[in-house]
Amino acid sequence: MDPSRTWVPSRRADQTSSSNEFLSLIADPFTQEIQLDSVLASLGVSLGISLLFALLFCLLRPYNTVVYAPRIKHADEKHAPPPIGKGPFAWISPVIRTKEQALIEKVGLDAAIFIRFTKMCRNIFLVLTVIGCGILIPTSIVSGKKVYGTWDNISAFMKMTPQYMFGEVFWAFVACAYAFNVVICGFLWWNYRAVARLRRQYFESSEYQMSLHARTLMITDIPKELRTDEGVVKITDEIKKTRDPPRGAIARNVRDIPELIEEHEKLVRDLEGYLAKYMKNGELAAKRPMCKPSKKDKMHNKEAKVDAIDYLTSRIRALEIEIKEVRMSVDKRNAMPYGFASYPNIADAHKVAYASKKKGPHKTVINMAPKPNDLLWQNLPLSPKTRRWRTFMNNVWVTLLTLVWIVPNALFAVFLSNLSNLGRVWPAFQTQLSTNRVTWSIVQGVASPAITSLFYLFLPSIFRRLSINAGDLTKTSRERHVMHKLYAFFVFNNLIVFSLFATVWKYIADIVAARREGKNVLDAINNGDLFTHLMISLCQVSPYWVTWILQRNLGAAVDLSQVVNLAWGSFARKFLAPTPRQMIEWTAPPPLDYASYYNYFLFYTTISLCFGTLQPVILPVTALYFVVDSWLKKYLILYVFITKTESGGQFWRVLFNRFLFATFLSNIIVALLVKARGYSWTMLVAMIPLVIILIGFKIYCARAFDDEIHFFSRGKKGDRESVIGADDKENRRTDxxxxxxxxxxxxxxxxxxxxxxxxxxxxxxxxxxxxxxxxxxxxxxxxxxxxxxxxxxxxxxxxxxxxxxxxxxxxxxxxxxxxxxxxxxxxxxxxxxxxxxxxxxxxxxxxxxxxxxxxxxxxxxxxxxxxxxxxxxxxxxxxxxxxxxxxxxxxxxxxxxxxxxxxxxxxxxxxxxxxxxxxxxxxxxxxxxxxxxxxxxxxxxxxxxxxxxxxx
Structure with missing residues (x-):
């Protein structure tokens, strides 16, 4: 027989075997072979490198204030952080001694609430650690050992899960669910009340009292017949007449000036970049830089390259002329569907805003005006119909992105979370895995979560652009929506898809096999216990999330050391040709990305609450993270980061709602455990009041605190009035x-x-x-x-x-x-x-x-x-x-x-x-x-x- 004919079937057989192995791994990806080693390796690497970065920060901080303390240099006297010494550990004392009230004065209310939220998470998980580890771990170990007797071949992490428990012992999990809910709601209520108090102080501060936006209303969706200064005043008077009438200002159509200015700035930066490279180190390069003309420039061939310096200079000059001409043509006759009404008194403005919070006259929308630099001006003229359509399309794109990520995320769940699965379909790698067990344990514990997180670095900018296109009116509302989208994306892909994919795939495979063999599909579904498979899948993936959160401590240390900014700045200055503008911007205090940081905090919280009953070890790991980060982030906020646009603490409600949602998901997990192994409808019914408690708690907090948080005055008896002097009132007449x-x-x-x-x-x-x-x-x-x-x-x-x-x-x-x-x-x-x-x-x-x-x-x-x-x-x-x-x-x-x-x-x-x-x-x-x-x-x-x- 021809040897080639015997080789081909053999190769096909190997391929078929690998394919079957791959499908079986998809159905059951998480094994117990190197779980403990991976967790220990992740713990050692995380703590070791974190301490190394912290020590590096202590040594470098005194000699590089541009990176480690830019706020000291640039802030005015009132907002300057506490002085700090040159010693390696001199930064610890100011961080500890700076209390919340001083923090508000130095860095603003947004940053103070950020620190308050991290401390709240720290305190919650410290308490939950005592409850969860003190009750659930002994219960799981004792109950599991009674069922299995000697179970030395079972992983230590699996022994602490409810995977091997049955019967009435699950009442302990129901009791812990109630304890968790009481602790969480108690801390949320305490901090909600504190945020309301801080907002009152913010309203009464001299800065807010003397600001124009504090007593100005923003009116959008104004009908054509009322698009005048007088029309704006007429709209506000229809809501509530005040003793002192407001001053109205309708917006004007600026035509395409913003686009022209944006293009001008881009060309200026491009010209600076070409000049910096051409004249690097005070010497001319051998060749003059060339570039392709702008697509908007009809005077040049788009494909032929031109001299970059001459072209950009002439293009900039032409844009300046065009901008000037368009500015000269703007007048009052071309009004826009939005405007502003400013009151002499803050209380009057807030009373009118409160009276119109549900519905404005003539289908207008009336809100307190944000700071002018907070507005997204390009979205203010959008009609309600256009905004609804853009919001719908934005949700479509977010949904598509979420669904597209399912496939790579599922593959990560199968192979990156457990490298032994990769060895089962790749024999050569299995040999390496068996030979270097410790090395690959470290790789799995460190590299796997890192690669999983890499994709998420790009998500905020994607969602930020989508939110702008959706019609958000302010930058702060955009950031809140970005945080909401990030959180939804993370929870869906990492909890629902990543953690439960194996069970879902197994059921799909059973249905496909039954249909191929001509069997009843319903019988194939009923042959397996879906809830049991879901519970086992979650228990088996829990060690991965322990290692993932352990590595977040490393991320906190990297943030503190600012090693990326320090290394990039040094590299760029030495090997690249940065422009003077770029180098100036590098010395500015970096803005704090609230959306990303809050999303990560909420995601850690959600994962820990959901897996806290499945794998209680995750509770102290999360508590450790927040203990460390609550201090490290406080230093960064005091000395490094700035709030780019201050919202006055408007993030709190979004955080509160997401925290309640995470608590609700944790209750769902406990109900799943009870249904899978509790064998008692009584336990399941006992879980129902928790849902009612959470809903009632949300409604109570909204009614008790929200109006106080959003409005300085509501027109009710006992409301406070503005604290201003006669001179200030006189000045406001000419606002x-x-x-x-x-x-x-x-x-x-x-x-x-x-x-x-x-x-x-x-x-x-x-x-x-x-x-x-x-x-x-x-x-x-x-x-x-x-x-x-x-x-x-x-x-x-x-x-x-x-x-x-x-x-x-x-x-x-x-x-x-x-x-x-x-x-x-x-x-x-x-x-x-x-x-x-x-x-x-x-x-x-x-x-x-x-x-x-x-x-x-x-x-x-x-x-x-x-x-x-x-x-x-x-x-x-x-x-x-x-x-x-x-x-x-x-x-x-x-x-x-x-x-x-x-x-x-x-x-x-x-x-x-x-x-x-x-x-x-x-x-x-x-x-x-x-x-x-x-x-x-x-x-x-x-x-x-x-x-x-x-x-x-």
Missing amino acids: RVGVRFGHPALYKPLMTPMVHAKSQHLLAQVYRGRIEADTDGASVAGYSDTYSLHNMSRDKPGKKAAPGGGPAPFEFVHESDIDFENFKNRADFQDAGGDGDLYGRTSRPDTPSTFVGGAGYASHDRGRSSSRDSDRTAADVGVGVTYPTGYHQTPGLREYSPSPGPHGRMAMGRRSRVRRISYPSTDSSSQSSKFNPKTSSPHLSHSALYGISCSY
Whole structure:
């Protein structure tokens, strides 16, 4: 016989055997071969590396405040964290001594509630550890041993599960379920009441009392006939008339200005990147950079590459002209379906908002206005129909993403959670697994959860984009929705799919086999006990989740050490060519990603509560995590992270609801155990009141605390009034709500390309080939928000330089000035710095005043710093940024006034922070000199530029 004919059937037989083995593994993936070794390996690696990272942090912290304590450097006096010594362990004392009230003053209510939530989780799981481990572990071991006698061949982790229990002993699990619910509801009620108290303090704080948004209503879905300033007031009067009428401001159509500004900023950053690489280390590269033209640019061939520097410069100039022209065309006649109404008194605004919380007149939606920098302006004009459709499509995409992830997640459940399963279908790997048992135990305990978590790094940005497209009106509501979607995704894929996939697949396989053999499908389903299989599947997967949560302690230590930021910053500065803007942004305090952190906390909680009765060891492991993280996160919040947009504690209700849902799921698991092995309907009926208790508890807390949390005043007897003086009331009569809540595209300063000062001498060579027609700035001069594209004479400011002389239109930054401290008050760095309250300025750049046939900024600015009692003055400013000689500012597009203020500086507003503007001398390496107002020739702009009337 031909040997080839004998080989083929043999190979097919092997393939068939492997396929059958694969299907059997899918049906039963979790075995007990190396569970204990994996858990011990995960514990050792997690604790060992965590201690190593903590020690690394203690040693590096005193010598790198940019990474480990940026808040100390950038925050104003009121918001600065407690001083900290240089010793390796000097950080521990300030963290311990800083109480909640001081935390609120330093970092805001959102961050304080974040720490309160971690402490609540810590306390809950410490109590549950005593109950669960003290009752369930002895019960499981004693009861299981009575049934099986000697069971030395059973894993230690399986002995602590109810897998080997039967009968009346499950009353212990019912009792623990009640104890768990009482403990959780007790802590939630205690903290709900505390959050309500903190919100009252927040409402009564001087910062909130003096803020404009605190007494301003946001009205959306306004009908066409009421889209005027007077129409806004009419809507509010129909709800509830107040003693002092509000001031209304309808929004104007800004057309495509936001898209143009976004494209402009992208082009500026692209140009900065090309210049940084081309002039790296003060030397020109061999070849000039090339790029493909923008798809929106109809003047160039999309496929042919062009000179990147020349093209981007001309493209930026064209966009500036276009933005200017569109801004000039905005007027009051093209109104939008949303507006704002500002009251002289905070109590009046909250009374009207409370009266309209269920339904507004003319089908409008009325809410308290958030901070202007919290708004997602592009979604405000959306109609209810459009918003509903986008929300529906958003849910469709989230559902599809969740379903698509089922297949890879199931494969992870089969092979990554237990490497012995991979060996059963891969004989060569099985040999390695048997030879190096300890090594592969470590890999399973460490690498498996790490790989499972890798995908989740990208989810927040995906859900964030989907939430924006769905029509969220504010950034804080978007973050709450992102947290909700992340939590739903995690619970479905990791609890329902990952943990229960084996049992579900087994039943599907039985149905398919019965149908193939012509048997009754119902008989195939009834032959097995579904609840027993589900219980066994959950018991067998429980060690994986113990190792997974153990590794979260490692994640907490990595967060504290900031090793990723430190390593990336060092690598990028040494081996890449970062732009000055990028390096400045790297020195800014990083924002705290509340959505991701809260999701992880809730997910750990859900997993621990669900598996706490199945594998009680997970309770002390989770308690250990929250014990460690409650202190480590407190340091990070005090000294490193910032709240990018302060919501005043609005995350609490979402956290409360998800915690109750996790408790409900844990009750479902106990009911499953009772049904599978309890053999008593009485036990199952005894579980029903727990559902009623949770629902009643939620309704009680909502009615008792929610209105107090959301409204300063509800129009009821005994409600508090605003705590303001007569001078403040008088000032509020001239509030410019139309300006303060005007679309930022109407006044936002345009970015100017930044170049490192060491490359300034190279710009003449970079732009040497440009002809006069290319730099003709006649149409730009007088209102362009970047430097005039003419080369300026150093000797005669404002005059054109000789051909080939002078630098291009860029902002030069010296090495010593590359620090966020020097730029934190600038509008183009606001996104990097987050909420302006941290720096003692308004959270939104100062906006232009009303112009009446003339120009310039108002003589004073009603916006006030949130840090009113800060000792910083206008003299505390960053200096050192130099500009080309002869450049003059355009007040209509810059964030500061051209009027010379005290000490020769350019001042803006009564309380606004200012900075020095200096010009370089003929020597590019010379130091900056103070601004001389005689060299400035500002051009006056017009009210049509902003399109908002504020003549109250």
